[in-house]
Amino acid sequence: MAKARRICHLLFRFLAFSATLASVIVMTTSHERTSFLTLSIEAKYTISPAFKYFVIAYSIVTVYGFLVLFLPRESLLWRLVVALDLVFTMLLISSISAALAIAYVGKKGNNHAGWLPICDQVSKFCDRVTGALAAGFAAVIIYIVLLLHSIHTVLDPLLLRKP
Amino acid sequence: MAKARRICHLLFRFLAFSATLASVIVMTTSHERTSFLTLSIEAKYTISPAFKYFVIAYSIVTVYGFLVLFLPRESLLWRLVVALDLVFTMLLISSISAALAIAYVGKKGNNHAGWLPICDQVSKFCDRVTGALAAGFAAVIIYIVLLLHSIHTVLDPLLLRKP
Numbered sequence: 001m002a003k004a005r006r007i008c009h010l011l012f013r014f015l016a017f018s019a020t021l022a023s024v025i026v027m028t029t030s031h032e033r034t035s036f037l038t039l040s041i042e043a044k045y046t047i048s049p050a051f052k053y054f055v056i057a058y059s060i061v062t063v064y065g066f067l068v069l070f071l072p073r074e075s076l077l078w079r080l081v082v083a084l085d086l087v088f089t090m091l092l093i094s095s096i097s098a099a100l101a102i103a104y105v106g107k108k109g110n111n112h113a114g115w116l117p118i119c120d121q122v123s124k125f126c127d128r129v130t131g132a133l134a135a136g137f138a139a140v141i142i143y144i145v146l147l148l149h150s151i152h153t154v155l156d157p158l159l160l161r162k163p
Numbered sequence: 164m165a166k167a168r169r170i171c172h173l174l175f176r177f178l179a180f181s182a183t184l185a186s187v188i189v190m191t192t193s194h195e196r197t198s199f200l201t202l203s204i205e206a207k208y209t210i211s212p213a214f215k216y217f218v219i220a221y222s223i224v225t226v227y228g229f230l231v232l233f234l235p236r237e238s239l240l241w242r243l244v245v246a247l248d249l250v251f252t253m254l255l256i257s258s259i260s261a262a263l264a265i266a267y268v269g270k271k272g273n274n275h276a277g278w279l280p281i282c283d284q285v286s287k288f289c290d291r292v293t294g295a296l297a298a299g300f301a302a303v304i305i306y307i308v309l310l311l312h313s314i315h316t317v318l319d320p321l322l323l324r325k326p
Contacts, residue, residue: 047275050264083314086249090307093253094260101213101261105268106276112210113269115278144253151246 006073012142017065019139020092023132024058027051030128034121041118043125050098051129057095058136061088061143082150089143096136103129169236175305180228182302183255186295187221190214193291197284206281206288213261214292220258221299224251224306245313252306259299266292 031044045051064084071077106126109117119126194207208214227247234240269289272280282289 041275043275048273049267083311086310086314090253090256093257097257097260098264101264102268104212105265105278110211112204112206113278113281115268115276118276147249148246151249 009146010069012146013065013069016139016142016146017062017069019135019142020058020062020065023135023139024055024062026128026135027055027058027132030125030132032122032125041121043118043122045129048099048102050095050102054095054099054132054136057091058139061092061139064088082147085143085147085150089140089147092136092140092143096133096140099129099136100133103133172309173232175309176228176232179302179305179309180225180232182298182305183221183225183228186298186302187218187225189291189298190218190221190295193288193295195285195288204281204284206285208292211262211265213258213265217258217262217295217299220254221302224255224302227251245310248306248310248313252303252310255299255303255306259296259303262292262299263296266296 027045031042033040033042035041045055068081071081103126105115105117106129107117107119109115190208194205196203196205198204208218231244234244266289268278268280269292270280270282272278
């Protein structure tokens with residue numbers, strides 16, 4: 001039982017690592033050059049500070065997720081991992097929210113502010129960003145599940161166990 | 164000692180509640196109408212989905228922060244509060260990140276996407292949004308401190324206590 005749980009836990013961590021890695025790769029390799037009237041648009045993730053933040057945050061968490069995979073089972077560092085999970089999950093949530101907000105403006109524009117949508121011009125770039133954000137969202141969900149599981153194990157907040 | 168800690172804890176919760184309440188009030192009351200050439204701009208928080216999300220998220224957490232203030236000390240619900248703190252802190256981080264990303268575009272614009280900054284036209288609105296975001300940021304910091312304190316108390320992740 002304990003072994004099955006451990007394998008399940010490692011599997012979740014591996015999925016989280018893969019998802020963050022995938023979103024970093026997809027985001028950094030998304031690139032499209034197009035010309036619109038006389039204007040040449042070159043779209044890549046560096047056009048927006050929010051996308052840069054997304055790539056930096058997800059890269060950090062990818063490295064962390066990779067290192068945690070090799071932490072020995074008996075290590076006392078696992079207690080630190082709960083706190084680190086918390087901090088890095090917040091980092092992921094923060095960066096994906098910022099990137100989503102910008103991606104939304106890129107897709108729909110904003111009439112009130114006079115910001116036009118750019119996805120019609122650079123649709124390939126937009127598709128790739130959407131893919132990166134989807135993978136990033138999956139990573140966030142997995143990290144939240146890992147965190148809530150840790151908290152449940154330690155605190156039993158729903159009082160499911162008998163005292 | 165225990166009493167001083169409890170008062171300190173309640174004070175922190177009260178500060179968090181005040182900060183979220185202040186940011187909701189400042190954000191919802193920010194409003195400016197201006198005309199630019201032939202264009203009439205009406206700036207309020209509803210112009211951006213990210214700002215609407217910010218107001219909704221902070222309103223929810225304000226209500227939660229208010230209710231927690233009246234939770235009796237002996238209540239078993241305090242264990243649930245740790246998990247709720249976690250969820251609501253994530254909600255705060257997510258919404259403030261999205262709002263910050265949009266506010267940044269409003270302030271600086273984005274050359275690559277052709278989005279012009281609007282803060283020159285509606286500077287009063289921008290100042291108020293900045294105020295709301297500052298109060299919101301303070302609330303996030305306080306909730307993170309509360310969370311890390313809870314985790315430290317329960318888990319001792321830095322192994323400061325002797326086994």
